[in-house]
Structures are given as structure tokens and as C-alpha cells.
Amino acid sequence: MYDVVDQRRVISFTIAIILSILAFLGPAAILLPLKTGFITPEAEMIGTSGWSLITGGIGFLALASVFVLFAVMEDKKKKWTISLALFAVGALGILLTLKDYYYYTPEHFVINGPFTLTSQVYEWTDFEMVTENLAKEGGTLFVESLEFKMKDGRTYQFDRGRMLQRYQPIVNAVTASGGEHIRNGG
Template sequence: MYDFVDQKKIIYITFAIILLISSLFAPVAIFYPLKVIFITPEALAIGTSYISLITGGIGIALIAGGLLALALIEMRMKKYLAAAILFVAGSAGMWLSLSDYYYMTTDEFTYNGPFSISSESYKWEDFEKIEERIGKEDNTQTVQSVAMHLKNGKVIEMSSGKILEMRGDLASRIQQAGGLYERVELEQ
């Protein structure tokens, strides 16, 4: 029986190491493609925030921590309690990562932001304007963020990811629906 316990610990530690290494690249290599597969085929462009990659990586690392707790903690009650807490927190991190996305179709823009549970879809007519916020980086003007203002007063602002590639198509669709397009220079 002693050999069985040692083998079990070795297996837990081995999988924990694999998960810790995976936490560095799995959000990009696995989670993003999963979103692309399961989001509507009508999506013209799909993106996610950088926070999604961080929460996914932390989630995987927490699950690895749960495996390490199973392998290294000797007291039975503490072992299972610590592992259960880490597994639940890790699963929540992975779920938050998978639920963070945005995409556009010919009819609407759908957004499920970081740490939100449900997505919201907006018709192009719902947008009042789109702003490209311009800043200087190494004496070159670059787009720092994109802000989409809705007629109901809500503002969706994103500063990285696919949104910077989508901004031209977004601006075109919002303008075609009667919205405005502005370039705002940020003060340095």
C-alpha cells in the first residue's frame, strides 16, 4: 500500500507540473479556438480581452495547486478541503476566461465582457458613435483604445486585442447606421 500512495503522489505532482506549464499557453492555444468554434458561424470577427487570458491561466494554475495539495498535504481533512477550494476557484477562472468574448455580425455587435455572466447584443442602430483614441508611442501616433458609445449612455471601451483590427469595420457599420466616427487625441 505504501508504494501505491507514493505512486499516486507522483501522478498528482506530474499532472500539476503539466498544468502549471500549460497555464502559460493554454488560454491562447485552447480557450480562444474553443470560443471561435462555438460562437455563431455568422460572426465576421471574434475577439477576447487580455484579462480572459490571465483568468484562464490563473484558473489552470489553481487546479494544478489543487493537485499539489492532494499530493503534499498529509492531514486528510485539510488535504481535501484545500484541493476542493482550489479546484472550484480554478474552474471559476477557466469559466470566466471562456465567457469573455466579443464578436460582430452583419446585424449586431455582441459583447460579454470580463467577469460578466451574460452577453449583450447591440444592433448597429443602437450606437451613437465610435471613438478611436490616439496616443503617441515612440513619436508615432497609434490607436490606444476604441470606445463605442451607445445611445442609452453605456460606453464599451477596449484597448487591446482583435478590437484594434476590427475598428475600421466597426466604424463603417456604425456610420452606415447613422452613428458618428471620431478620432480623439489623448494628452500625453
């Protein structure tokens, strides 16, 4: 017959294993759909940075570590202190993943970059310039990166993700509002 303590350890390890697996799958399979579900339905395109997957993975691993500690550590004071710190890291990692996004609607562009909790909303007239950085590979011209320069002095660069596939409406909206469109390279 199993002891209650042993059952708790088995359950803690099981939860830790599940959370460890979620560290690799959860940010894309759970947190990304959850995040996009709360963004306005008018959004024509929603994207996120690569950091979003990393912070979410770290968050899930920190939560998994909490359960490992509960299974192996005997000193209650030390266990609770370290567990609370790891729980805070886990919650922060998951929160940063949920708050890392960008999207555009016909009226504006919204960005909440990596490691920030507040978003910036830009009207199309707030764009100073959109720069396409082009490259050529095997005779094929492609967009290597995009750069958005804003009138408030901020610059946003996108070198991967959905933005490189669906940015043309942004270029059209910016140029229609008096902003510049530049193509470099090629």
C-alpha cells in the first residue's frame, strides 16, 4: 500500500512532466490562440515575436520546477520560498507571452513588444516611413525585413513572422496618409 506522501510525490512529478512538455508546445498551442481570442475581431492580421515562445516556455518550465520542488524538498521554509519565486517567474513568463503581439486594423496599428506589458496604438498618420529591406537568393527577390519608423522616434523591425507575409495593407495605408515607403536592396 502506498503512503500519502508517496502519492503526493507521484502527482507532483506527473504535473511537472506535463508542464515540462507544455513548455515546448504550450506557448504556440495554448497561449497563442488564447491571446488572439482577446484581440479585436477587426484585426486583419495578428502576429507575435519569437520571444513570445521563449518567455512562455520559461514560464511553463518554472511552474514545472515548483512541482518538482514539492516532490523532493523536505525543508518547508526553503521549499515555499523557492517555490514562490519560481511561481512568480512562471507567471511573469506566461504573462509576457500573452502580452507580446502586434496587429493592424483598417484604422490603426497596435504593437505590444516583447518584455513589455503596455501596448502602443498608432494611427496611419503616426508612421513616418515603412522600409522594405530586400535580398536576392538564387535569382529570387524577397523581403528580408521590414522597418517601421514612427513620428514619435520609435522604430520597429520585423525580420520574420506573419508581418513579412501580410504587410502590404500597412504600406498602402501609410502612403495614403502621407508616409514614405522605401525599398532597399535587391
